[in-house]
Amino acid sequence: MDAAYSSxxxxxxxxxxxxxxxxxxxxxxxxxxxxxxxxxxxxxxxxCQGGERFVVVDGFKRLQWARRRGLPDVLCRVYPEGTxxxxxxxxxxxxxxxxxxxxVAEKAQIISELLDFLPAQIVVxxxxxxxxxxxxxxxxxxxxxxxxxxxxxxxxxxxxxxxDRTALELMGWEERARLxxxxxxxxxxxxxxxQLEILERLTEIALGxxxxxxxxxxxxxxxxxxxxxxxxxxxxxxxxxxxxxxxxFPRLRAREERFNAxxxxxxxxxxxxxxxxxxxxxxxxxxxxTFSRPRELMDLLDSAGKFARSPALKSIMAPPExxxxxxxxxxxxxxxGFSKEL
Amino acid sequence: MIVHPxxxxxxxxxxxNSPLVKNLRERLxxxxxxxxxxxxxxxxxxxxxxxxxxxxxxxxKTCPGTRHYCCCGYRILHFGTQCSLxxxxxxxxxxxxxxxxxxxxxxxxxxxxxxxELQSHPRRLYRIGTGEFTDSLLLDPWTGFSRDLIPFFAxxxxxxxxxxxxxxxxxxxxxxxxxxxxxxxxxxxxPEIRRREESRAAGIRDRxxxxxxxxxxxxxLAFHFDPMIHHENWRQGYGETLDRLFxxxxxxxxxxxxxxxxRFMPELKAVIQARHPQSRIPYGEFIRGLDDKMRYFRDIRxxxxxFMVERLRKVDPDxxxxxxxxxxxxxxxxxxxxxxxxxxxxxxLDRAVKERMKVGLxxxxxxxxxxxxxxxxxx
Numbered sequence: 277m278d279a280a281y282s283s284x285x286x287x288x289x290x291x292x293x294x295x296x297x298x299x300x301x302x303x304x305x306x307x308x309x310x311x312x313x314x315x316x317x318x319x320x321x322x323x324c325q326g327g328e329r330f331v332v333v334d335g336f337k338r339l340q341w342a343r344r345r346g347l348p349d350v351l352c353r354v355y356p357e358g359t360x361x362x363x364x365x366x367x368x369x370x371x372x373x374x375x376x377x378x379x380v381a382e383k384a385q386i387i388s389e390l391l392d393f394l395p396a397q398i399v400v401x402x403x404x405x406x407x408x409x410x411x412x413x414x415x416x417x418x419x420x421x422x423x424x425x426x427x428x429x430x431x432x433x434x435x436x437x438x439x440d441r442t443a444l445e446l447m448g449w450e451e452r453a454r455l456x457x458x459x460x461x462x463x464x465x466x467x468x469x470x471q472l473e474i475l476e477r478l479t480e481i482a483l484g485x486x487x488x489x490x491x492x493x494x495x496x497x498x499x500x501x502x503x504x505x506x507x508x509x510x511x512x513x514x515x516x517x518x519x520x521x522x523x524x525f526p527r528l529r530a531r532e533e534r535f536n537a538x539x540x541x542x543x544x545x546x547x548x549x550x551x552x553x554x555x556x557x558x559x560x561x562x563x564x565x566t567f568s569r570p571r572e573l574m575d576l577l578d579s580a581g582k583f584a585r586s587p588a589l590k591s592i593m594a595p596p597e598x599x600x601x602x603x604x605x606x607x608x609x610x611x612x613g614f615s616k617e618l
Numbered sequence: 619m620i621v622h623p624x625x626x627x628x629x630x631x632x633x634x635n636s637p638l639v640k641n642l643r644e645r646l647x648x649x650x651x652x653x654x655x656x657x658x659x660x661x662x663x664x665x666x667x668x669x670x671x672x673x674x675x676x677x678x679k680t681c682p683g684t685r686h687y688c689c690c691g692y693r694i695l696h697f698g699t700q701c702s703l704x705x706x707x708x709x710x711x712x713x714x715x716x717x718x719x720x721x722x723x724x725x726x727x728x729x730x731x732x733x734x735e736l737q738s739h740p741r742r743l744y745r746i747g748t749g750e751f752t753d754s755l756l757l758d759p760w761t762g763f764s765r766d767l768i769p770f771f772a773x774x775x776x777x778x779x780x781x782x783x784x785x786x787x788x789x790x791x792x793x794x795x796x797x798x799x800x801x802x803x804x805x806x807x808x809p810e811i812r813r814r815e816e817s818r819a820a821g822i823r824d825r826x827x828x829x830x831x832x833x834x835x836x837x838x839l840a841f842h843f844d845p846m847i848h849h850e851n852w853r854q855g856y857g858e859t860l861d862r863l864f865x866x867x868x869x870x871x872x873x874x875x876x877x878x879x880x881r882f883m884p885e886l887k888a889v890i891q892a893r894h895p896q897s898r899i900p901y902g903e904f905i906r907g908l909d910d911k912m913r914y915f916r917d918i919r920x921x922x923x924x925f926m927v928e929r930l931r932k933v934d935p936d937x938x939x940x941x942x943x944x945x946x947x948x949x950x951x952x953x954x955x956x957x958x959x960x961x962x963x964x965x966x967l968d969r970a971v972k973e974r975m976k977v978g979l980x981x982x983x984x985x986x987x988x989x990x991x992x993x994x995x996x997x
Binding site for chain 2: 480483484486525527528531554557558595596
């Protein structure tokens with residue numbers, strides 16, 4: 277496959293043809309600054325379409341910059357008419373792979389293009405490691421889906437408003453719900469792990485209730501948070517995570533809330549802390565006392581002793597009387613036999 | 619029930635002439651038999667293949683209890699692995715390095731080991747079961763294994779054997795001299811769970827018909843509501859199965875009945891999601907237990923158990939009902955007592971065997987000196 281360097285008038289380039297484009301979905305401000313300073317460091321690639329017609333294979337942004345700057349011609353690496361276009365695409369992809377780091381949108385497009393003319397196993401075995409992508413055949417269709425997911429999604433992954441694993445997970449969602457989640461994540465500005473946690477919670481709640489994820493998102497208990505414009509992104513993320521956790525683990529959360537409410541109602545000194553077993557599993561409870569002077573310890577031990585002898589401790593450790601009822605933080609709590617005047 | 623006879627039997631040369639293989643050759647005339655030096659572990663399951671291997675380890679194992687929860691002190695007779703019933707929740711799915719049905723062909727070694735163990739502790743009562751790593755009766759129509767196992771135990775004064783199944787394959791048990799030392803046990807569930815999660819296993823009606831068939835032939839019975847699945851209308855579902863159970867069999871023939879809410883190694887969740895995406899089981903309210911397995915939140919477990927215990931006490935207040943791998947707090951809330959107050963769970967089960975089956979009356983009471991699993995907590 278021979279190519280020759282030649283100075284090509286920009287008016288001979290077919291600017292509408294984007295056959296070889298791999299869009300970065302990111303602004304090219306820094307690249308343009310570099311071009312202003314140093315000009316072209318390597319030659320863009322063109323393919324001759326016959327006569328004086330050329331299409332761009334590599335260097336779209338640079339040539340567009342040249343066009344805007346009004347340059348008459350640019351030195352290019354020109355592939356002749358009749359070049360094997362499949363081979364040329366592969367070269368273009370290889371060139372991209374070993375160029376500066378790719379963003380997720382570019383990776384998705386490259387994977388999608390590679391799948392057009394290479395077996396899936398080869399793409400996974402040979403190209404995924406180069407792309408820094410986990411070598412899982414199952415994810416191929418999701419990558420292909422991401423490449424075709426539309427500009428909004430690709431811009432979001434390129435700018436890391438959503439992260440690669442989030443984007444791939446969303447490829448398994450129906451389109452409407454996917455776009456809603458996309459705009460929600462843009463608003464929440466949360467980390468990759470929190471994005472995944474939110475998706476997992478929504479998925480598991482929906483599957484457990486035999487409902488669609490998109491429909492679940494429209495439930496009043498979630499919408500009241502999602503559409504609340506008075507919340508900043510951190511608060512909104514926190515409330516949403518809390519609500520989803522309660523929906524996913526309603527009985528555990530109810531028990532925790534009941535425990536917290538009971539404990540607070542006792543008004544014991546802040547230096548005494550009662551901890552229930554993790555998830556209330558087992559019978560190992562802990563009482564922690566923090567002190568700085570012997571006298572303080574004696575007072576705290578006195579308070580702790582009164583608490584231990586009162587029915588309040590037994591009550592706080594006991595399971596709910598009616599386990600079928602899901603509690604809530606609004607429920608009033610009264611513990612008989614324990615005086616707050618400890 | 620969807621159980622097909624194996625079409626291909628892959629046999630290790632060392633056990634090519636074993637009684638088990640002889641039975642298979644007689645009962646599977648149209649299957650292909652292939653002798654190989656060694657059956658290798660595979661990644662891909664082939665549902666038409668049965669592997670017969672020479673087993674090198676101990677055939678008798680202790681119940682895999684952990685120190686955090688009360689264990690039953692049961693012994694497992696390890697005679698094979700895997701199951702083709704493909705229940706969505708089954709832990710055997712996690713054994714991906716060995717996905718095919720596999721039986722141990724060196725059964726003479728197994729009986730020798732059993733005999734040595736039982737004779738070495740003549741005053742110890744052994745409760746031994748075969749249904750831990752496979753279904754006890756799944757392949758019995760073709761192996762006829764029960765026809766060797768049941769008469770063997772009939773001759774053991776200090777042991778009973780439990781065959782645990784989700785099939786109705788009890789034809790081989792018909793005319794055997796069991797001597798009242800065999801318990802045939804069925805895993806039961808709510809009808810909706812049977813339909814959704816155990817679709818290849820026998821229906822509840824067929825399991826109970828098979829149980830009645832066995833009871834009519836003098837066999838003792840046991841039932842295991844394990845795994846119990848928390849689902850919508852679970853009270854109605856489990857209540858219905860209990861009603862059908864005791865319509866079908868006399869509670870006086872039941873030696874014991876266990877309850878166990880679904881618990882699983884965390885890795886199993888992804889396996890269920892991949893292999894049974896329609897299953898809703900993984901989305902229950904599970905927490906990480908003290909043994910690092912995922913379990914329903916304790917209040918849910920107590921609710922499941924309390925419902926069952928209350929219903930069972932109305933049917934037969936003397937029936938030995940127990941919880942599989944649960945803590946003393948859960949026992950107290952569900953039963954009003956902990957196994958410790960009754961001498962421990964193994965003692966409760968031994969007592970049930972002695973009182974109902976009249977087996978092992980000469981055996982020692984629990985706690986026995988230095989027995990079973992040192993790590994297991996015998997409550």
